[in-house]
Amino acid sequence: MSNFNIFLISIFLLSALFFTSSDGATFTIRNNCPYTVWAAASPGGGRRLDKGQTWELNVPAGTSMARIWGRTNCNFDGSGKGHCQTGDCGGILACQGWGVPPNTLAEYALNQFGNLDFYDISLVDGFNIPIEFSPTSGAKDKCRPLFCTADINGQCPKELKAPGGCNNPCTVFKTNKYCCTEGYGSCGPTEFSKFFKSRCSDAYSYPQDDPSSTFTCPGGTNYRVVFCPARSPHFPLEMALCRRTCNGNKDIFDHKHGFNYASPTSGGKDKCRPLLCTADINGQCPNQLKAPGGCNNPCTVFKTNEYCCTEGYGTCGPTEFSKFFKSRCSDAYSYPQDDPSSTFTCPGGTSYRVVFCPARYIRFGSFPLELSSRDR
Incomplete structure (x- = not known):
């Protein structure tokens, strides 16, 4: 060479x-x-x-x-x-x-x-x-x-x-x-x-x-x-850390990731209210979110900041998919930063119940259906 x-x-x-x-x-x-x-x-x-x-x-x-x-x-x-x-x-x-x-x-x-x-x-x-x-x-x-x-x-x-x-x-x-x-x-x-x-x-x-x-x-x-990224899968961190000691000794509760019923059963029930998510979301789930036995959140499917809010508070907002969930379960978190309309408080010391398939809906065939208002 x-x-x-x-x-x-x-x-x-x-x-x-x-x-x-x-x-x-x-x-x-x-x-x-x-x-x-x-x-x-x-x-x-x-x-x-x-x-x-x-x-x-x-x-x-x-x-x-x-x-x-x-x-x-x-x-x-x-x-x-x-x-x-x-x-x-x-x-x-x-x-x-x-x-x-x-x-x-x-x-x-x-x-x-x-x-x-x-x-x-x-x-x-x-x-x-x-x-x-x-x-x-x-x-x-x-x-x-x-x-x-x-x-x-x-x-x-x-x-x-x-x-x-x-x-x-x-x-x-x-x-x-x-x-x-x-x-x-x-x-x-x-x-x-x-x-x-x-x-x-x-x-x-x-x-x-x-x-x-x-x-x-x-x-x-x-x-x-x-x-403290926005991805926390349960309560926002500050809520979990302050559950009994912050916010005037108030319990903070919400519901996400499912269709069930969360309700205070004792304590200051007149100062807080039950939460419900009983719509037929599985049956009405958008095609992009369908999963065996359930309906995914879009963050699980697309993994982008638009749906996951991973880039910090204020970097995301409601989407067509979150509006699908919110219109059917108005009490529930529909996307990670849906805090203002989805987090509730009770006085500290309250007890709670969580009910799967609560009495507020009936099943017809394989789909849960909400009762009409006159039947509630």
Whole structure:
């Protein structure tokens, strides 16, 4: 082979190496929580984010062992010194190292093997804030959003409870069973890791939970990290956390994801009312949403912000599909941000009943039919 050809090949290889590794990433960090979160990043520092605020972080190509997390209940002075109840990083606002557990982690390494970004949500340091970690640009069809939105703080096993969060068992017990300190294969799932995994299936639940918890995107992809994303499958987080202690000792209740009946049965029944969803939605379901035995929400089918509201509060609204549900079950949530017409309160201490196939409708053949108003 001639020296000239060798030279051309060398230039090609060097150029390929350069362009393969030159694309960093922009991380858009957003706080959707109803409380202030002090975002932290290593590398990157830290910033206070009130509800609805964002922070853009540009990270160079090749960065590895990096993480983003949220800190709660912080107090900093004018020089940026202070303390946080969860996620504290040496008592400073602009973090220079990692945070103290418990804290929910968004971890990543850019432009690694095959010019792939590796990213994950990790509960190996415990949980303090629900989180979304998603690609926002690049080949989004080749990678997917990750979520951990369960009420882990409220359901935390008593052995793992911590002020403001829920510890991983490694933090508490410090043994190989939970920490995997004796090498690969020396540990496995435990009752505690199964608690985390059953609630946040995308996330690392113990240090060697790699097969089900590490994801890749092509190098050059940008990302967002959202604290308290809109995807919570049950109550909005602030409602779940405040069920007995906020809003004047009121219970907050709604109904979603089904056709049933929720009703207060004791306490201040004169101050709250029953909720119903009894229409023949299965029989009238739009073709695009039909499913064996039921009728899907459009978010389940299309997985876009238009229907899922994944990009934060105010980024979505009623659609033709949500109006289909709302016109038939006016009490019910018809899309994720349908809060004003779909959330109800009772005085704390009220008891409730939930009835499947309540007496307000009858069945004719295989379809439930609402009774006419004169028959109610």
